[in-house]
Amino acid sequence: MKVSMADLPAQYAALKSEIDAAVLDVLATGMFGLTPATADLENQIARMSGVRFGIALNSGTDALLLSLMALDLKPGDEVITTPFTFVATAETIALLGLTPVFADIDPLTYNLDPVDTARKITPRTKAIIPVHLFGQMADMTALTAISRAHNLPLIGDAAQAIGCYHHGSEVAKWSLFSTLSFFPTKNLGAAGDGGMVLTDDEELAEKLRYLRFHGSKGTYRYKYVGLCSRLDAIQTAVLQVKLPCIAAWNESRRQNAAYYDSALQGIRGLTIPYTAPENVHTYHQYTLRVTGGRRDDLKAFLAEHGVGSGIYYPGSLHLEEAYLTYGGKPGDLPHSETATGEVLSIPIMPELKPEHREYVAVTVREFFGV
Numbered sequence: 319m320k321v322s323m324a325d326l327p328a329q330y331a332a333l334k335s336e337i338d339a340a341v342l343d344v345l346a347t348g349m350f351g352l353t354p355a356t357a358d359l360e361n362q363i364a365r366m367s368g369v370r371f372g373i374a375l376n377s378g379t380d381a382l383l384l385s386l387m388a389l390d391l392k393p394g395d396e397v398i399t400t401p402f403t404f405v406a407t408a409e410t411i412a413l414l415g416l417t418p419v420f421a422d423i424d425p426l427t428y429n430l431d432p433v434d435t436a437r438k439i440t441p442r443t444k445a446i447i448p449v450h451l452f453g454q455m456a457d458m459t460a461l462t463a464i465s466r467a468h469n470l471p472l473i474g475d476a477a478q479a480i481g482c483y484h485h486g487s488e489v490a491k492w493s494l495f496s497t498l499s500f501f502p503t504k505n506l507g508a509a510g511d512g513g514m515v516l517t518d519d520e521e522l523a524e525k526l527r528y529l530r531f532h533g534s535k536g537t538y539r540y541k542y543v544g545l546c547s548r549l550d551a552i553q554t555a556v557l558q559v560k561l562p563c564i565a566a567w568n569e570s571r572r573q574n575a576a577y578y579d580s581a582l583q584g585i586r587g588l589t590i591p592y593t594a595p596e597n598v599h600t601y602h603q604y605t606l607r608v609t610g611g612r613r614d615d616l617k618a619f620l621a622e623h624g625v626g627s628g629i630y631y632p633g634s635l636h637l638e639e640a641y642l643t644y645g646g647k648p649g650d651l652p653h654s655e656t657a658t659g660e661v662l663s664i665p666i667m668p669e670l671k672p673e674h675r676e677y678v679a680v681t682v683r684e685f686f687g688v
């Protein structure tokens with residue numbers, strides 16, 4: 319049997335007639351940029367995420383970049399974030415001439431540790447970017463308290479967290495800006511790149527709409543220096559077809575996770591994912607922890623048996639070559655550094671059939687001899 323981490327052809331096959339019709343319709347109208355459908359999609363996703371405004375963009379990376387641009391920060395200003403994330407979170411800080419300051423993670427949730435975050439605040443700190451990693455929100459209760467005490471805006475990187483809740487409130491309620499990615503393998507994926515900023519602030523939403531199109535409103539007059547970052551109409555059409563499925567897809571991911579939780583608990587040298595009681599997890603990834611230096615052996619064993627797996631992430635960003643200029647040293651962020659050597663994500667996609675997940679669990683157990 320073969321089980322891969324993602325099966326996008328299977329997702330497409332299930333919705334083929336609707337997606338084909340929607341895409342062909344865009345081709346027939348010849349309107350490829352922002353259309354009334356963009357506003358519909360923005361409103362639907364904003365509402366389900368707990369805020370009033372969505373600004374559709376051409377990637378999750380641009381969603382982070384434009385959120386930071388909207389804050390008018392100055393070169394040298396510091397932005398605290400996690401080193402245990404996809405690079406875009408730190409990259410966008412660095413690209414704007416701002417200084418990424420990495421705080422360590424909570425070893426249970428892999429999310430930004432509020433205690434270390436507070437410790438890293440200086441007079442130059444101007445924002446905090448927690449990432450809601452793997453489909454579980456960061457400790458936004460503690461981070462909100464820090465944000466209020468120091469008057470620091472929060473940008474929640476929710477690329478992996480559409481549909482998440484913390485203390486019963488939707489993901490976007492917890493940050494000034496929240497950023498989504500519609501990269502094809504995310505829980506809600508386009509047929510190419512896409513992203514969105516979510517906010518409840520009307521003025522900033524307006525500013526983001528300028529920024530996504532050259533700082534202009536399409537009249538060849540320019541209020542800000544902006545980017546070209548529209549979500550194109552074909553991606554919008556595909557996302558409109560898929561959006562009604564997101565709740566059921568997230569529920570399938572949770573069911574797959576519950577199956578693995580019971581099949582893989584109590585194995586020596588293996589730790590199943592932890593969900594904080596105040597969070598609703600959407601399992602963008604189901605991430606195991608393999609101790610005793612055996613993670614790479616398990617990955618190889620799974621591959622030999624036809625089971626895909628992924629290491630998210632193999633390096634802590636403070637030690638990556640591109641980010642060493644910010645002064646990171648081995649040992650600075652021990653929980654993040656340890657996690658990079660121990661994490662292994664196994665297939666959790668909604669398209670997983672019961673026989674697939676059983677085979678994955680049996681193969682993991684076989685590796686541990688149980």
Ligand SMILES: *Cc1c(COP(=O)(O)O)cnc(C)c1O
Pocket residue numbers: 377378379380403404406407449475477478498499500501511512513
């Ligand atoms: C995917 C991802 C991004 C970037 O999104 P793109 O749409 O690929 O640009 C940013 N942050 C995190 C945590 C992600 O997983």
